[in-house]
Amino acid sequence: MPIAPQAAAYRADPKIETIRDRLSDPVAAADFPQAILRFRNRRWDGAVGLDSLSDEQWIAHFGRFEPLPGNLPQPLALRYHGHQFRHYNPDIGDGRGFLFAQLRDGEGRLLDLGTKGSGQTPYSRFGDGRLTLKGGVREILATEMLEALGVETSKTFSLIETGEALQRNDEPSPTRSSVLVRLSHGHIRIGSFQRLATLGEADTMRDLMGYTLTNLYGETPGNAPAGQLLDLVCRRTAALAASYMAAGFVHGVLNSDNINVTGESFDYGPWRFNPTWNPGFTAAYFDQQGLYAFGRQAQAIHWDVVELARSLRTVAEAEELAPALDGWPGHYERDVAAAICGRLGVAPRGEEADLALLQAMDSALQRSQVGIDRFFFDWRGGARRAASPADALYDGEDFAGFRAAIADYRGQASLDHDYWRDPEPCSMLIDEVEAIWSAIDEHDDWGPLHAKVDAIRRMGEAMRL
Secondary structure: OOOOOOOOOOOEOOHHHHOHHHHEEEOOOOOOOOOEEEEEOOOOHHHHOOOOOOHHHHHHHHOOOOOOOOOOOOOEEEEOOEEEOOEEEOOOEOOOOOEEEEEEOOOOOEEEEEEEOOOOOOOOOOOOOOEEHHHHHHHHHHHHHHHHOOOOEOEEEEEEEEEEEEOOOOOOOOEEEEEEEEEEOOOOEHHHHHHHHHHOOHHHHHHHHHHHHHHHOOOOOOOOHHHHHHHHHHHHHHHHHHHHHHHOEEOOOOOHHHOEOOOOEOOOOOOEEOOEOOOOOOOOOOOOOOOOOHHHHHHHHHHHHHHHHHHHOOOOOHHHHHHHHHHHHHHHHHHHHHHHHHHHOEOOOOHHHHHHHHHHHHHHHHHHOOEHHHHHHHOOOOOOOOOOOOHHHHOOHHHHHHHHHHOOOOEOOOOOOHHHHOOOOOOOOHHHHHHHHHHHHHHOOOHHHHHHHHHHHHHHHHHHO
């Protein structure tokens, strides 16, 4: 389960300054005509010592981007390349965002405050550097739901409406604008290493490896730092891919510039939660080949990690890197079984039994098309808890193998929270996302969004017991 926020004092720690000149460009935020605070993450602002800010101070820092005390004097647009749908693109980087500040949380982790929609940078190309308000609302919903479901994810820290009318091809326009700030465990991507490999900057790559190991993993670089780093990234990204499956989540754009080397999920564009266990379900309308479909996400993330290994060949021999890559499939297989057991609220029974449980569940859900959220809600604790609309399906032949497999599992999750007595599970399917946005777009009614965030957090509390 990801780390829960703990109250902490503000501790600025802009470590990126040790390598900033080779990895980033100083930029300035756009001058927005308005700054209307729409969302402030009261769950996480105290974890980095910013809960005492007034709303006016909050807007000054996260709408006007006045520097935080002792932090970066100017925002930094990070440089990177990346494979986008398997095509290498050297012409990308932070095109509508920047690194604004770095600070420590109560666990001592180095966290970044990064933006989305903060204006143009040297990497904007033909973009306006802006974010639609709908895009910001969607990111709030994605990060809140994923956090509650146990996925390591960036946190939507702030959303401010900025008063501009934006033209977009993929939604009705003109549409409202916003600037988002996310709290993330680093913004170093696989694409950051790909850029250095392409440019042949071996010394900078060594420095970036040292920065990542020391500041993001808390590790002392050893005699084989490339293999050391790759092994850590393999373990974290395998866990990420597994957690997506247990959450029923489809990221939509698992390009190598969207994979953080800490294994933290971030940057939510065309995401969806899969309504049923459909391996072919895609989130992005432009993913016509299903490259990043629900059932192919592990393959996609593994492919990106292989590209990281290729990049690290700039500074290491293949023999140093091979063991880490060879271990990825095994990590994923164990992690996905553990993640499914975790969402079911049962104690794992060992690799063979857990794999059999996963296979029985996969078969039952694909055949029956029971809703993913409905299924995990009904079977929490390892046994059917109460009458459910899906009972006829659970009693049928499609679930015979699953019933037999789960019979030997012991529940280890508490069901004391009143959430488990609700008639329906908390879900985040596309119709609800659109309804929440429609209330904002048509009536400027933010009540459904805030009510949904409260409901998601309530579910998260129940799942952590």
